[in-house]
Amino acid sequence: MRRALSLLFIAMLLLPYANVTAKPVLESAVDFIKDSKSISNETKSVSLALMAMVESAGKVEEDLSPYIDEYVNFLLENQNPDDGWGYSPGQSSDVLDTSYAVVALSKAAEYYGYGTSQHTSLRIVADRGAKFIKNAFNGEAWGYTPNTKSEFYPTVIALWALGNRGYSWESSYMLKRGVSFLESIKSYPGFTSTEIEALRLIAYKSIKYTPRDIEKRLASLKDSLDKSSLSTKERVLATYTLILYEGVSFDAAKALLTLEDIKKENPTYWENNLPMRDREIVPVSSYATLSFALVAEKSRVIEKLPEKLKSMQNDDGGWGYRVGSPSNEIATYYALKALKKYYFTDISIDKGLEWTSARLSTLKEISEKQKELYGPYVYAILTLAEFNMLSDEQKEENIEFIKSLKMEDGKWGSFLGPQPFDTALAIRALLALGLSPEDSDIQKAKKWLLSVSKEGWGIFLRTKYYEYMVTQDVSTTLEVLEALAPISTKEELEPHIEWLLKQRNEDGGWPDIKENTLGGVVIYRGESHIDLTIRVEELLEPLGYNLRDEVFNWIQTHEEENILDSALKTGFLSQFRFVAKGVYDVIKLIGEENFTLAYAPGRRETAEVAKEAVDNFFNTNITLEEFKGINDGNYIVLTDYNDVNISDYNPDITLKVNDSNIVLNEKTYDKGKIIVLVPGKYEKGVILFVLYPEDMKSAVETFFNSGLIKYLKGKALVIKFEDKNNDGIASLEELSAEVMG
Structure with a gap:
């Protein structure tokens, strides 16, 4: 959503702690x-x-x-x-x-x-x-x-x-x-x-x-x-x-x-x-x-988690179940999904995708040889689809292959016969590959899954005379619900959700099996697992179940047992920490970390004004230097529209520069009449790009001197200057802004 508004009111974040020199309002x-x-x-x-x-x-x-x-x-x-x-x-x-x-x-x-x-x-x-x-x-x-x-x-x-x-x-x-x-x-x-x-x-x-x-x-x-x-x-x-x-x-x-x-x-x-x-x-x-x-935001508890997860990566690019164990597709899938929430681009992500891509054909051969859907193959598909790494031809080829492995219409399984777990994997893979939810096999699979159990899923047994669910467990139920959630109503899933909620342990987490009894006596109680608990929360949150804060508090008191735990914990906690998705996500770090204010040739005077303002408002002393590229650390960059490729640092923003206008995320603006603020992130720091033509220097200086930089929020910001009195000097009243996101 974009709104045009006076910069007098662009306090886009309530920021009780905006002024670092005063006691925060909260x-x-x-x-x-x-x-x-x-x-x-x-x-x-x-x-x-x-x-x-x-x-x-x-x-x-x-x-x-x-x-x-x-x-x-x-x-x-x-x-x-x-x-x-x-x-x-x-x-x-x-x-x-x-x-x-x-x-x-x-x-x-x-x-x-x-x-x-x-x-x-x-x-x-x-x-x-x-x-x-x-x-x-x-x-x-x-x-x-x-x-x-x-x-x-x-x-x-x-x-x-x-x-x-x-x-x-x-x-x-x-x-x-x-x-x-x-x-x-x-x-x-x-x-x-x-x-x-x-x-x-x-x-x-x-x-x-x-x-x-x-x-x-x-x-x-x-x-x-x-x-x-x-x-x-x-x-x-x-x-x-x-x-x-x-x-x-x-x-x-x-x-x-x-x-x-x-x-x-x-x-x-x-x-x-x-x-x-x-x-x-x-x-x-x-x-x-x-x-x-x-x-306001919760305390920063995970600033080092993504780095820790990256350090667990194997030399081949994948992640194993534990540090040093052979890479596997499931751990790699969750590790890459977690890192994606922190980095727009990163060498660890690239290496993980290369490993997964190289593995796909081998995994497919294993599935073909076994004549059943191989779990690691599905997770490789999910990974590559998540990162848009499959061509249309590859998608079609894998859709046909997955369908060729079904035992009957809408059913996939193993030597035991049709299985909920295998069928759920098939649905997830087919949907990830772009197959319509209305596809007959997907609809038949959904119908079968909902028909074989009234509460939860596990191992399914079918004989000549009868069929029944031998066991129900949390991991299988999660896999099925994750597959059905995008194609089902809440009412259709509610009995299974209620069963899942009943499996919660008294400590607040979820085990795979809550307990086993013999003759009415409990002989086994399952331990809660971080990975299952987080997956339950992430499944139920879009369905209207608010468990986020409870799970947040729970995982603070539980140590990860393996890389799967670490990956899911890192991904889950990303919502409680800084991720450079918006302008303020960069600005809020100015008073906390070292920054360099880099300026394009001919813009030193404006850069000096900006530096003085930033130093004053954030009680800091940032470095000032001519812009020669992004090397190391955090930056505020003052340069022209077409001096950098914004998409390299922020894939959510596209900026195209033409002779007379610029196109920002498909919206056209007159070239030379706007300032564009875009946040970015790379492996070694964050960036705030301030893009403008040289004849907008007065507007840039007015913007920085106003102190509004303390409050900005949005995926990007477009500042417009209308010279109402034709004096060529920007006043605050002559500036307006359009916020993206």
Whole structure:
């Protein structure tokens, strides 16, 4: 998506830590929140503060666990015998405060992690609270106390709470009635229309209900955020809601910048600019902190993981199951997939692909000789297809070959007969080779797989008289679900997903076989494996199961046993770390690592201006030198459009230069009137290319001097200069920008 916008507002990342010389906004906000119980011990305030701390954990320098424990214990100690909570300790239970407590304790349970004693106990307590809420339902919605008149506020927070306990609008009559009631509310005493809509959308997100006019509603919230008359309470609620739905969009970033402008200092907090504002300080500050925390990044825990994985590569270019063991196609497939998430180009990737390419014909011969689908052959196909290394002819040839190995229509197998594992491999390979999901063999394979088991797959046995699944195991089930996921509905896969979820060990990970019993006695319990656990998370995440943070916490306490573990862990953790996919991914390193500002001949004066600005804003001292190519280390490069081949450093960006215009990812711009910022990465560092013609030097200097470089985000950025007063000198008001991605 591209948007044209004034550079005055291009704070494309909320960056609570944008200015390295000041205490980060999130850090300072948490300083206030962690001690806010001394200001208000109301259940609502304590619950919202706990939510803010849980979301901030791992994203600020301080260890928040003692404070999270304290606030959790406060809520546990003040739960009433009827399983609800009151307005404050010792008061009678009500729906509103019970709902806030249930949301907070549900979030805290996720923080402690599946399999921990805290997770188990908090889940039980939160479920008891949810039962109180459900019992208070009056047939239409919720009042403040059980079986009283329906009211907006307790109903909207009750939905938020029940959503956090796993209830969804789609499967709950109670929640559907609640939504209908909320939709009927046009006004409510003590709440503005902005607050009503924000709270509604927060609740709807929790119960997985998406209104048909959601885009219109979000647009209305954005319009509200542009109004200077908005109260602080309205603003923090609208901002939090917008981030829940859109993440770090331009509008969300702009809203966060406004929150930065209106914050109070030492420590950072927010207060409502309306009567009774003192009572709102903790809730308002909690929502603001939640907003910043939602978009902040977790601590960098894996900066060396890709290098470690590269060091495990064998001399022949492949990876083995363990360091030093012979290369195999499965380990190599996962290693290359992981490295691809970190590097656009890399010699290790090239070597791995060369090894795989050289192996393909041999693997095919083995399959042909065995007259069955050979697993390593399939993984070689998956690897080469992933990296677009197969010609159309090769794809067709391998499609025909794989089909020739089927035992019957839609079934592949071994000497045991048709097997789910082999059939799943065939589906994955055929889809990777570009065969339509509607192909008859793929559809028959899908139908057969779904027919032979109601929950999970393993070894399948067919005799003259009967057929049945001898065993079910996680690895086979994963292989089948990975094959079926792109061509099936969630409903078709749900029984098998439920079986897979039941195989989870108490420690939070997945074994291949959870347990074996003999005569009702457990004789074997399977150990959890990193590779299986990560594959489960990656399979289920697109299907709406949010296990990411739980798995993240789990793998921090488990050591890799082999290269397969290392590869999958490296790939999974890439989402929690820096990968140079956007402009900010480069910019954020300027204050942390050494950079060289390299300039093309004739651009030294502009480079000196840029260096002074960068040094000032990032409290650094970058090297200045004439551009003679990318050699070693990190760079900011000031040069013309056609002086470098951008695709060598960023394959997501294509830049073509013609006589009168340039074409950036298929969009045409007038040559000579724009500055293009593109991030890049290579084996030895990162690069920020600043591409422009010499007559745009004034615009480049204005851009750097503005300090906007601290906040930029997007896959690439196009800055335009419109000389409105015809003086040839760029002012900030004459610059606009278009963000890609």
